[in-house]
Amino acid sequence: MKRLASALLFFALLIALWELAVRTGRWSVVLLPSPIFVGEYIWGAMLDGTLEEATWVTLKRLLVGYAAGVLIGLPLGLLTSTSQIFEDTLGSLALGFQTLPSVCWVPLALVWFGQTEGAMLFVVIMGTVWSVIIATDHGARNIPPIYARAARTMGSEGFHKWTRVILPASLPFLVSGMKQGWAFAWRSLMAAEIYVTILTGFGLGHLLHYGRELNAMDQVIGIMIVIVAIGLLVDRLLFSPWERFLHRRWGTNVRGT
Amino acid sequence: METLDTTAMTGRPAKLIIDGVSKRFISSRAVVQALDNVSLTIADGEFVCLVGPSGCGKSTLLDIIAGLTKPDSGHVLADGKTVEGPGRERLVMFQESALFPWLDAFGNVMFGLKLRPDLTNAQRKEIAHHFLSLVGLSKFEHAQVHELSGGMKQRVALARALAPDPQVLLMDEPFGALDAMTRDQLYDDIQQIWMESRKTIVFVTHNVREAVCLGDRVVLMSPSPGRIQQIFDIPLPRPRDINSPELAGYSSKIAATLKGTLTEAFSE
Numbered sequence: 001m002k003r004l005a006s007a008l009l010f011f012a013l014l015i016a017l018w019e020l021a022v023r024t025g026r027w028s029v030v031l032l033p034s035p036i037f038v039g040e041y042i043w044g045a046m047l048d049g050t051l052e053e054a055t056w057v058t059l060k061r062l063l064v065g066y067a068a069g070v071l072i073g074l075p076l077g078l079l080t081s082t083s084q085i086f087e088d089t090l091g092s093l094a095l096g097f098q099t100l101p102s103v104c105w106v107p108l109a110l111v112w113f114g115q116t117e118g119a120m121l122f123v124v125i126m127g128t129v130w131s132v133i134i135a136t137d138h139g140a141r142n143i144p145p146i147y148a149r150a151a152r153t154m155g156s157e158g159f160h161k162w163t164r165v166i167l168p169a170s171l172p173f174l175v176s177g178m179k180q181g182w183a184f185a186w187r188s189l190m191a192a193e194i195y196v197t198i199l200t201g202f203g204l205g206h207l208l209h210y211g212r213e214l215n216a217m218d219q220v221i222g223i224m225i226v227i228v229a230i231g232l233l234v235d236r237l238l239f240s241p242w243e244r245f246l247h248r249r250w251g252t253n254v255r256g257t
Numbered sequence: 258m259e260t261l262d263t264t265a266m267t268g269r270p271a272k273l274i275i276d277g278v279s280k281r282f283i284s285s286r287a288v289v290q291a292l293d294n295v296s297l298t299i300a301d302g303e304f305v306c307l308v309g310p311s312g313c314g315k316s317t318l319l320d321i322i323a324g325l326t327k328p329d330s331g332h333v334l335a336d337g338k339t340v341e342g343p344g345r346e347r348l349v350m351f352q353e354s355a356l357f358p359w360l361d362a363f364g365n366v367m368f369g370l371k372l373r374p375d376l377t378n379a380q381r382k383e384i385a386h387h388f389l390s391l392v393g394l395s396k397f398e399h400a401q402v403h404e405l406s407g408g409m410k411q412r413v414a415l416a417r418a419l420a421p422d423p424q425v426l427l428m429d430e431p432f433g434a435l436d437a438m439t440r441d442q443l444y445d446d447i448q449q450i451w452m453e454s455r456k457t458i459v460f461v462t463h464n465v466r467e468a469v470c471l472g473d474r475v476v477l478m479s480p481s482p483g484r485i486q487q488i489f490d491i492p493l494p495r496p497r498d499i500n501s502p503e504l505a506g507y508s509s510k511i512a513a514t515l516k517g518t519l520t521e522a523f524s525e
Contacts, residue, residue: 144355146351147355149325149349150351152343153323153324153345153347154345154348154369154372155344168359169359249358249359249401250358250359251358
């Protein structure tokens with residue numbers, strides 16, 4: 001309760017400072033709209049349904065792309081962690097592509113897929129998969145070798161060793177890999193939505209883009225706030241419980257209890 | 258007690274025969290001769306301690322007996338059969354806690370038991386309960402690994418190693434990270450368990466007193482190259498108290514020999 005109160009106080013203070021800055025009149029209200037206008041925009045967009053629709057379109061793309069990225073990336077990461085050949089080939093490829101900002105995939109996606117949902121998915125998957133591979137690989141490599149040795153002496157080999165020892169032992173790393181993958185997926189999708197206009201659905205990125213076109217700064221800032229809020233919410237709802245559970249089991253630094 | 262005189266090999270059959278084992282580790286900087294032509298016979302039911310300074314190859318030798326490492330030359334026979342790989346008749350209890358944090362204490366003890374197809378699930382549970390109570394942790398069966406103290410963790414590790422009923426128990430400095438009081442308690446426990454179960458135990462340590470307290474024989478090893486320097490019989494009655502003066506007599510003798518080797522090694 002105390003933590004919630006301090007967080008609320010902090011954000012209230014931030015908004016108050018913002019309002020104060022607007023009231024000094026040093027900046028044009030077109031460039032820096034008052035938080036009240038931004039709030040009004042968000043409220044209005046919620047009432048007429050545009051915000052919900054855009055959020056739904058965006059989240060749908062995100063979930064599908066992210067799920068595909070994780071499903072492709074996890075096994076590949078486990079593969080590169082165990083085999084020298086895959087590490088040297090696929091591992092280096094993943095490392096290279098991970099350094100490529102995901103927005104760089106957009107031109108290619110447009111040429112290959114045109115202005116379609118396929119282009120969106122392609123960008124999200126390309127943004128996700130490499131970082132998932134690298135995080136998984138890193139995780140599986142960091143399993144204390146003593147677990148595998150102990151398992152071997154007790155007669156655990158092959159499939160049993162993978163499912164009963166390697167996989168549970170790497171769970172904490174897998175979760176941080178998935179979390180990183182999520183962050184990358186979110187960034188890629190926003191990049192794709194800002195640059196690619198497609199008619200099958202307007203996402204949050206599009207709203208942001210049109211806000212700029214129309215010089216509607218209340219819309220731009222409002223959508224940015226929504227994007228941040230969704231990111232925070234997903235972290236709190238999807239990843240935090242997992243992490244807390246793992247920290248409790250492993251007895252590692254117990255965050256947020 | 259008939260176990261008073263436990264000098265080497267008094268008519269008991271050999272459980273482990275280590276025959277001319279050598280092992281080198283090659284790194285980019287140097288070649289380390291971890292073991293050089295080491296031979297040792299360990300009798301059934303014997304408690305043997307391998308002691309020596311770091312780098313004498315005692316842990317490598319334990320790994321080779323366990324089947325976790327292959328020797329470059331020579332071989333280890335367990336019950337007359339060459340050791341080709343790890344097997345549950347020779348279980349290892351490791352230096353640091355090798356307990357699995359995703360399982361509770363009971364789950365850890367069950368891990369090895371589940372790999373024994375000859376048992377029913379009810380039997381496995383009964384055995385796990387039995388060994389956890391043997392090490393005095395009945396009340397902590399469902400504790401998570403990190404909730405246990407260092408001494409309790411090693412007790413669970415001991416129960417986990419004993420539960421599948423191995424012929425040979427290999428212990429790699431299992432009490433190294435514990436405080437002195439916890440260790441003293443565990444010396445009593447391990448001697449008690451050994452006297453009742455009559456397992457063959459090979460115990461690696463760098464602590465001479467610990468070796469004298471536990472072993473029927475203390476095998477002193479010397480480093481670079483790793484060799485057996487001298488073998489000491491410890492004919493003291495059991496259970497032994499690590500703080501007894503008789504024990505101190507033996508350990509000071511061994512420590513003096515060890516010191517001699519080290520001085521020699523450094524003056525070269």
